[in-house]
Amino acid sequence: MNSSAQPGFLGTVSWDGANATSERVLLRTNIVNRQLVERNQYVRIDEAEGARTGYLARVVAGPFFHRAGTATVGGMTAGGSLDCVLMAELEIQGEIVEGRPRDTNSRPSPGSPIYALGPNEIAGLHGLKGDMLLGHMAGQDELQIFLQSKNKGVLPRNLGIFGTVGSGKSNTSQVVIEEAARAGWAVIILDVEGEYTDMDLPTEDPAMIERLARYGRQPEGLKDFHVFYPASCASDKAGAETFTARLADFETSVIGELLQVTLPERNALLDCVDYLNQKARSKLSTTEKEGLQTLLDASPQAKLPFTLRSLRERASERSSKGNEFLDYAGLTAKLNWIMQSEAFDQLNMPSLDPVRMMVPGRVSIIDVSVANDVVKNMVTADLLRKTFALKITRPSTPPTLLILEEAHSFISRERAQSMQATLTMLRNVTRRGRKRWLSMAFVSQQPGHLPPEIFELCNTRIVHTLRSMHNLEALMTTTGDVGRDLWDRCPLLGPGQAILSSPQMSRSVVLSVRPAACRRKFTD
Ligand SMILES: Nc1ncnc2c1ncn2[C@@H]1O[C@H](COP(=O)(O)OP(=O)(O)O)[C@@H](O)[C@H]1O
Ligand SMILES: [Mg+2]
Numbered sequence: 001m002n003s004s005a006q007p008g009f010l011g012t013v014s015w016d017g018a019n020a021t022s023e024r025v026l027l028r029t030n031i032v033n034r035q036l037v038e039r040n041q042y043v044r045i046d047e048a049e050g051a052r053t054g055y056l057a058r059v060v061a062g063p064f065f066h067r068a069g070t071a072t073v074g075g076m077t078a079g080g081s082l083d084c085v086l087m088a089e090l091e092i093q094g095e096i097v098e099g100r101p102r103d104t105n106s107r108p109s110p111g112s113p114i115y116a117l118g119p120n121e122i123a124g125l126h127g128l129k130g131d132m133l134l135g136h137m138a139g140q141d142e143l144q145i146f147l148q149s150k151n152k153g154v155l156p157r158n159l160g161i162f163g164t165v166g167s168g169k170s171n172t173s174q175v176v177i178e179e180a181a182r183a184g185w186a187v188i189i190l191d192v193e194g195e196y197t198d199m200d201l202p203t204e205d206p207a208m209i210e211r212l213a214r215y216g217r218q219p220e221g222l223k224d225f226h227v228f229y230p231a232s233c234a235s236d237k238a239g240a241e242t243f244t245a246r247l248a249d250f251e252t253s254v255i256g257e258l259l260q261v262t263l264p265e266r267n268a269l270l271d272c273v274d275y276l277n278q279k280a281r282s283k284l285s286t287t288e289k290e291g292l293q294t295l296l297d298a299s300p301q302a303k304l305p306f307t308l309r310s311l312r313e314r315a316s317e318r319s320s321k322g323n324e325f326l327d328y329a330g331l332t333a334k335l336n337w338i339m340q341s342e343a344f345d346q347l348n349m350p351s352l353d354p355v356r357m358m359v360p361g362r363v364s365i366i367d368v369s370v371a372n373d374v375v376k377n378m379v380t381a382d383l384l385r386k387t388f389a390l391k392i393t394r395p396s397t398p399p400t401l402l403i404l405e406e407a408h409s410f411i412s413r414e415r416a417q418s419m420q421a422t423l424t425m426l427r428n429v430t431r432r433g434r435k436r437w438l439s440m441a442f443v444s445q446q447p448g449h450l451p452p453e454i455f456e457l458c459n460t461r462i463v464h465t466l467r468s469m470h471n472l473e474a475l476m477t478t479t480g481d482v483g484r485d486l487w488d489r490c491p492l493l494g495p496g497q498a499i500l501s502s503p504q505m506s507r508s509v510v511l512s513v514r515p516a517a518c519r520r521k522f523t524d
Contacts, residue, residue: 008115010036013045014087015110023092025057025107027114031084037063040139042122043090048112055092055108056101056117056125062088090114093507101125101506119143127505132179133215134172134462138497138510141214145500145511147460149183153503155401156434158457159441162475163464168496169443170195172462173403174516176441177363180401181222184360188387189403190380194369194521197237200225201519208515220517224362230379231349232342235367236521243353244346245378247311248304249295249385253421258377259334260418264327271326272314273306280305292389298353307345311335343375352382354390360398373409380404381422388429391436399437407442408449416451423451430457448474455479460502462511465493482508 011029025045029037037059045055064087092108094101119142123129128137130146137143148154159176163169177187177199189196202219203209209219227240247255252273256266294302306314312335319328338344357364366383368376383402390397416423430440442458444450448471455478463479466472476487481501486508490499493510501508 006113006115008117010043010114010116011086012114013048013108013110013112022107024060025090025092027059027062027086027088027090029086029088029114031065031086034063034086036116037086037088042093042117042125044096044115044117044121045090045092045108045112046115047108049109054096055104056094056096057090057092057114059088060091062086064088096125099124100127126507126509127502128509130504131183132176133217133514134175134179134500135496135512135514138512144215145509147179147502148504149180149185149399151504152434152437154460155180155185155399155439156437157459157503158430158434158439159401160447160455160458160461161441161443161464162447162461162466162471163445163498164466164468164471165445166495167445167464167466167493168498168513169445169464170405170520171496171516172464172498172513173405173441173443174199174518174520175513176401177403178222178517181224181361181363184398186358186360186398186400187363187403188357188383188400189363189365190376190383190405191365191367192369192376192406192409194236194367196365196520197227197235197240197367198521199363199365199518203515203517203519205515211515212517215514217514217517222363222518224359225365226356226362227365227367228352229367230343230371230375231346233368233371233375235369237365237367240367242349243298243351244349245344245375245382246302246304246351247308247344248306249351250378250381251385251421251425254381254425257419257421258374258381259338261334262327262330264325265330265334268315268318268326268328268331272311272318272328272331276306276310276314289393292393295386295389296355296393298351298355300348300350302351308335308339309345312339338374341372341375343371343378352379352386354383354386358387358390358397358400376409377422381425384425384429387438388433391433391438395436399439401439401441403441403443405443406445407454408444408446413449413451423453427453427457447471450474452478460504461500462513463490463499463501464495464497465491467491486510 010033011027014026014028039059041059043057045057047054066085066087068083068085095104128145130148132147132149134145161169161172180187200221202221227235227237228243229235229240231242231244252270256269315328315332319332368379486499496513498511499508500511
């Protein structure tokens with residue numbers, strides 16, 4: 001077929017001018033195509049010469065209007081229409097190899113035919129197809145964007161959702177939760193504001209309902225939905241269940257860090273835990289596998305080597321023997337303090353139970369909205385350790401996504417130095433969890449305060465508007481696949497818009513996130 005007769009034919013590649021650059025070529029076409037040539041339109045250029053098959057390009061400048069040839073000065077042809085040539089500048093996005101654009105060291109030659117691409121073709125070339133509907137490409141309503149729930153390069157390589165207050169992070173989290181659950185993932189959210197506890201109900205926001213309809217979706221609550229909260233705290237949600245944190249479930253180094261012990265207090269802690277473990281050894285199981293079983297036994301009858309009470313008793317017993325290397329009195333004071341919080345080792349109360357949470361399609365909210373920082377951090381550590389332990393002991397558990405809201409308050413750049421054990425645990429869960437489909441999503445309004453290695457863990461990033469240079473720079477230096485032109489748009493993004501980059505995609509795009517179908521609880 002003649003190239004100009006093929007559907008979507010726009011024009012041809014023009015000869016280069018004196019200012020030609022490697023990434024750009026000129027489209028030359030007839031004025032009758034004016035409606036088809038618009039900025040941001042994606043096009044395919046079929047190579048006229050040689051072995052290469054084609055290029056993906058985008059209209060970045062124009063349309064420009066040129067008089068055709070010198071003979072027509074005066075402008076009008078006999079027919080009365082302007083004798084005009086339409087030009088537009090195209091940016092080469094890559095060479096199309098096996099249906100995907102790849103980096104290229106070449107350019108199409110003059111005369112190569114150029115075609116407009118439809119939404120389906122663009123989505124295919126960009127890698128925007130999948131089963132988790134996130135929204136559409138900004139400015140192109142018909143071009144929907146999906147993540148792939150079964151692609152091990154996507155959720156298993158962790159997700160980051162960043163943006164300033166009010167930029168749309170929580171709505172985006174809800175969308176990710178809805179879609180992951182729909183695709184059979186178990187989802188667990190550490191809810192620091194208690195805003196996710198009404199997700200079993202449909203959204204009531206008329207504006208959101210109207211936008212949702214454009215995706216053919218209805219307001220809808222999550223079906224398999226449970227809310228938990230730590231002992232001593234509370235949850236507004238009717239039917240929410242409480243759980244206690246058991247000190248013996250944590251690695252001693254993590255307990256020390258979370259309690260922010262001094263070095264002598266840390267030594268005293270190690271000594272007391274050692275003593276209690278030794279004492280319990282005769283009665284309790286000692287192999288690693290049995291240890292994991294105990295960790296995963298959430299019942300109040302679980303056989304634990306020690307509790308907060310027995311640990312504090314031991315520390316206080318020894319407190320007269322304090323010396324400069326071992327500070328039992330200091331440790332006792334810190335244990336007293338967490339004892340008062342009444343969140344730990346409560347009698348007759350179950351502990352966090354990953355077996356109940358890691359069920360396909362189930363969404364579990366851990367409402368820590370009224371917990372203090374120590375309790376929040378302990379609960380987070382508990383969740384990480386136990387979900388990982390369950391994945392190890394029962395590989396048949398479904399893919400599981402853990403969502404940490406306000407991640408910067410849990411692990412901050414400033415505290416990273418004094419939180420090595422916790423970071424190591426996080427690193428383990430993310431690196432070793434990947435193969436087991438245990439994934440994390442970090443949500444933060446202050447990415448600049450997160451330790452840089454957290455970014456490296458987040459291979460898929462949804463970056464809403466960020467206005468502080470500090471936060472933007474932290475992302476720019478670690479997100480190689482987003483170009484300068486996209487970052488320049490970041491401070492100007494509206495609520496719900498975000499830069500999306502992911503290993504699934506050949507190129508980052510500006511995403512307009514769809515509204516969540518389920519309800520959010522607004523708390524101010
Ligand atoms: N995808 C979206 N589409 C339309 N409006 C949105 C979208 N996401 C957020 N908004 C609007 O912005 C407000 C703030 O969003 P929210 O998710 O609470 O932001 P954040 O969690 O970043 O503070 C919402 O109440 C809603 O009105
Ligand atoms: Mg929020």
